[in-house]
Amino acid sequence: MAIWNPAVECAKRSDIEKIQLERLKWSVQQAYDNVPMYREKMEKAGVKPSDIKTLKDIQKIPLTSKLELREQYPFKLLAVPMKQVVRIHASSGTTGQPITGCYTKGDLETWAECIARIATAGGVTDEDIAQISFGYGMFTGAFGLHYGLEKIGASIIPISSGNTERQINIMRDFGSTALIATPSYAMYLAETAQKMDMLKDIKLRVGLFGAEASTYEMQKELEQRFGILVTENYGLTEVMGPGVSGECEYKTGMHINEDCFLAEIIDPDTEEVLPLGEQGELVLTTLAKEAQPAIRYRTRDITRLIEEPCPCGRTSLRMEKIKGRSDDMLIIRGVNVFPSQIESVLIGQQGIGPHYEIVVTRENYTDHLQVKVELVDASLLDRYGELEALQRKIRNDLHTVLQLGVEVTLVSPNTLKRFEGKAKRVTDLR
Ligand code: ADP
Ligand code: ZN
Numbered sequence: 001m002a003i004w005n006p007a008v009e010c011a012k013r014s015d016i017e018k019i020q021l022e023r024l025k026w027s028v029q030q031a032y033d034n035v036p037m038y039r040e041k042m043e044k045a046g047v048k049p050s051d052i053k054t055l056k057d058i059q060k061i062p063l064t065s066k067l068e069l070r071e072q073y074p075f076k077l078l079a080v081p082m083k084q085v086v087r088i089h090a091s092s093g094t095t096g097q098p099i100t101g102c103y104t105k106g107d108l109e110t111w112a113e114c115i116a117r118i119a120t121a122g123g124v125t126d127e128d129i130a131q132i133s134f135g136y137g138m139f140t141g142a143f144g145l146h147y148g149l150e151k152i153g154a155s156i157i158p159i160s161s162g163n164t165e166r167q168i169n170i171m172r173d174f175g176s177t178a179l180i181a182t183p184s185y186a187m188y189l190a191e192t193a194q195k196m197d198m199l200k201d202i203k204l205r206v207g208l209f210g211a212e213a214s215t216y217e218m219q220k221e222l223e224q225r226f227g228i229l230v231t232e233n234y235g236l237t238e239v240m241g242p243g244v245s246g247e248c249e250y251k252t253g254m255h256i257n258e259d260c261f262l263a264e265i266i267d268p269d270t271e272e273v274l275p276l277g278e279q280g281e282l283v284l285t286t287l288a289k290e291a292q293p294a295i296r297y298r299t300r301d302i303t304r305l306i307e308e309p310c311p312c313g314r315t316s317l318r319m320e321k322i323k324g325r326s327d328d329m330l331i332i333r334g335v336n337v338f339p340s341q342i343e344s345v346l347i348g349q350q351g352i353g354p355h356y357e358i359v360v361t362r363e364n365y366t367d368h369l370q371v372k373v374e375l376v377d378a379s380l381l382d383r384y385g386e387l388e389a390l391q392r393k394i395r396n397d398l399h400t401v402l403q404l405g406v407e408v409t410l411v412s413p414n415t416l417k418r419f420e421g422k423a424k425r426v427t428d429l430r
Contacts, residue, residue: 001249001312004120004152005113008259009314016315017055019259023287025052028061031293034079037072038064038295058262058285059273063296066099069238074100077292085291090138091237092211094422095327101140101237102291108147110288111243114257115148118246121255121312122231123206124178126153131176133185134211135161135421140241141211145180148243154178161185161420168193172201179207183214183222183232184423187354190225191418204228210235210242212422213322215340216251217347221354234319236301239284239294245319253306253318260288263317264296265305268326279304281326282319300326302338330360330428332367335404339426342371345397351376351390355416362430370407371398378412 003009008016029049031038042048047060069077077100078085086105090098103111124130130149134141136158149156157174159167161181167189170176179186186209193199204226209219210233223230233246234254244261245254256263261284265274268281282299304320324338331337339358346356353374361368373394380387391408398406 001123002120002125003313004117006313009117009255009316011315013315016258020262020287021052021055023259024055024058024262024285025049027285027287027289027293028052028058028295030079030290031295035077035293037068037076038293055262058264058296061296063266063271063283063298064294065298066095066238066300069099069294069297070097073097075102078102079293080104080291087143089140089143089237089241092139092422094424095325098138099238101241104290106290107240107288110260111144111240112147112151114240114243114260115145116151117257118233118243118255119145119148119152119154119208121246121248121314122208122233123229123249124149124152124154124208128154128178128205129157129174129176130154130178130180131157131159131167131171131174133159133161133167133179133181133189139421140235140237141182142180144235144241144243145208149178149180164188164192164420165196168196168198168202171204172198175203177203177205179204179209179226179228181207181209182211182419182422183209183218184212184419185421186222186226186230187218188418188420190222191353194225199226202226206231208233208246210246213324213328213340215344215347216321217344218354219251221347232321234301234322236284236299238297238299239286240289244284248310248312248314250311252308252310253320255310255314255316255318258316260286262287263305263319265303266298268298268300268302276305276307279320279323282322302326302329328426330358330369330426332360332369332402332404335402337369337402337404341401342398345401346371346373346394349394349397351380352394352410353413355418356425357416358426360426360428360430367430368407369404370409372409372411372416374413374416375410376413380410381412 231247235242
């Protein structure tokens, strides 16, 4: 498959690192000179932009937390006059007060370039008809993908999310070949197409899914249902939006746009930088962002960096699938549980659908984990023996992975909530 910008994406490590260092110096200076928060943090730590002489010197600069960014709401992170800002977005606010993201004309160009690379890596070309089923609005997902796909020359259908049956009709009538959505909305779309008996009329070829965590099991399930190639991409408003990284067709991890983002992995508890290849919290520094630089931003997303060569020929570092947000990690009776571990057990099990809910409660000082899943066949509810056997199998499989007792509740088909954007599957009532 094609590579959008081979000069950068397949560059020698030493060349990439040279660009990174040059841009890092610029970005740190930009933040120090124009954003009081970064200047104060650096002064407190006794570090100046001129102390950055190698890439490793970034470790001298303090980390930045989400809370600190929230305190700068809405525009105190701006490094340029508002006059130069041409777009303002905000994060979805999944975990609290949203964070604003501002862009200069140059930032929008960088953003489109980053998306063009990951969309090309995911198989999109100028021949594609791309249905963008992310919600258009403050959320960075839709506009981010929009301008990158336009740069490639794809024909864009800016349908936004929601109105699910209409999505399927448009998909058939316009002959959409690429779908852009969250994995959970893609699943809802697949299910709706099946119910409308229209899967056979759909010409989808590729799916570019992102904005939330999903497992390989979920990816495979989506590939089978739609008969498409699915790749995943990653990003966040705090550093730009989607376009930080994305998978190629080999799915060996998400290739990072390293000329625009410097990635580090830290131990979330000690804040110590971990050696390449170890799992921890992803920390990102923007290298090309003009309006709103982010310096050593703690994403709270848990992953691992991969440096082994990828068969596609790109030489960039890759990010392993996000295991979860550190805030999503549930501690159940002292055991760490990520919802993604539960998803990987559930998807693909015979007899149950791909939708689930996780409910955590505490009774008599003891944590209780309940997983609700839908039956495919409602009549099973009347066949107690079979129902119980299925329940036992899922419970055992979950126990093997989590090392925890879990209550499994099988519910009637089509009773759990469906999502048109990012799914919210966990309810913690403790
Ligand atoms: P919010 O944090 O309010 O959801 P954003 O809309 O900016 O704000 O979403 C960014 C977050 O979405 C990331 O920090 C990450 O947790 C999640 N995310 C985005 N893409 C992926 C992905 N491919 N896999 C897992 N999580 C993702
Ligand atoms: Zn690759």
